[in-house]
Amino acid sequence: MKAAVAMSAEAADAVLDQRALGELAAVCELVPGVIETFDDAALAALRDVDVLVTGWGCPPVDEAVLTAAPRLRAIVHTAGTVRGHVTPACWQRGIEVSSAAAANAVPVAEYALAMILLEGKRVLDQARDYRRTRVKDVPPGVGNFGRVVGVLSASLVGRRLIELLRPHDFEVLLCDPYVDRAEAEALGARPVELAELFASSDVVSVHTPLLPSTRGLVGRELIESMRPGAVLINTARGAVVDQDALADAPVRAVLDVTEPEVLPAEHPLWRREDVLITPHIAGSQGNELRRLARHAIDELRRWVDGAGFAHPVHHEHLERIA
Numbered sequence: 001m002k003a004a005v006a007m008s009a010e011a012a013d014a015v016l017d018q019r020a021l022g023e024l025a026a027v028c029e030l031v032p033g034v035i036e037t038f039d040d041a042a043l044a045a046l047r048d049v050d051v052l053v054t055g056w057g058c059p060p061v062d063e064a065v066l067t068a069a070p071r072l073r074a075i076v077h078t079a080g081t082v083r084g085h086v087t088p089a090c091w092q093r094g095i096e097v098s099s100a101a102a103a104n105a106v107p108v109a110e111y112a113l114a115m116i117l118l119e120g121k122r123v124l125d126q127a128r129d130y131r132r133t134r135v136k137d138v139p140p141g142v143g144n145f146g147r148v149v150g151v152l153s154a155s156l157v158g159r160r161l162i163e164l165l166r167p168h169d170f171e172v173l174l175c176d177p178y179v180d181r182a183e184a185e186a187l188g189a190r191p192v193e194l195a196e197l198f199a200s201s202d203v204v205s206v207h208t209p210l211l212p213s214t215r216g217l218v219g220r221e222l223i224e225s226m227r228p229g230a231v232l233i234n235t236a237r238g239a240v241v242d243q244d245a246l247a248d249a250p251v252r253a254v255l256d257v258t259e260p261e262v263l264p265a266e267h268p269l270w271r272r273e274d275v276l277i278t279p280h281i282a283g284s285q286g287n288e289l290r291r292l293a294r295h296a297i298d299e300l301r302r303w304v305d306g307a308g309f310a311h312p313v314h315h316e317h318l319e320r321i322a
Helices: 009-015 018-027 040-048 063-068 088-093 101-120 123-133 156-165 181-187 194-200 220-224 243-248 286-304 315-320
Strands: 002-006 029-035 051-054 074-077 096-098 148-152 171-175 203-206 231-234 252-255 275-277
Touching: 002 018, 002 040, 009 286, 018 029, 018 286, 029 040, 040 063, 051 286, 063 088, 074 286, 096 286, 101 123, 101 156, 101 203, 101 231, 101 252, 101 286, 148 156, 148 194, 156 171, 156 181, 171 194, 194 220, 220 243
Parallel strands: 002 029, 002 051, 051 074, 074 096, 148 171, 148 203, 203 231, 231 252, 252 275
Antiparallel strands: none
């Protein structure tokens, strides 16, 4: 089997170190270098390629690319969504596609869990006040025992978060129209409708993909229905949440994503001491990128061995996944 790497040079440097490249080369023959654009030289190199190993910055694999790569049968993506480069022409040809979304879900769920626990103890607030006053002053209602955590969407991240919440003394609610009661309870959550999720939770963690149907899903009515002092955590996409409504509401928030990124300097959320905004760091960072490489190598090995992908992307699921 012959493979080519197609992504930005920056992505290749971050995800595919020399060890990872060596392991890829042990599975199949690698075309030298990294394809950043499908120019004439790249198209010529694709003539005998069976599989593309893609990443952030991969240009669209369109009909011209497929014409130049008659043997291409699979795409192994080292990141999450494949929407940017796997075109309808790929699905029409029957290209098999794998994504590392499951691997990238791990640190996002870990971030969400950490923020749930920290917010329950009001750690960041207490640390800030303690630095200023040198006096211990524990706010009323602090603690994580018996808190209600609402998970919006049983996505890969949402499912991983529910798993991580199991050892803790939380009641977990889940809202996902594609998950029935039996499946939700098997995951370890009580299924509820959207309105109940927001009205009944001490913390709501948003994990729904950004789709036309989910843009602005967390709107003013839902935000204003949350308990005073409740926490909204968004590690999904900024446009899922009405940020202007959030700025006006007596709700705490942890936002790892915003719309746009970065929020304008004058946006009122910057001035809220009870809103923590982080620079889109929940996903794979630093040494966590090695997990993405490992995932891609394992998937490529399975495919070459004829076992098929463990984490395939199905065309019919694209309308409800990131």
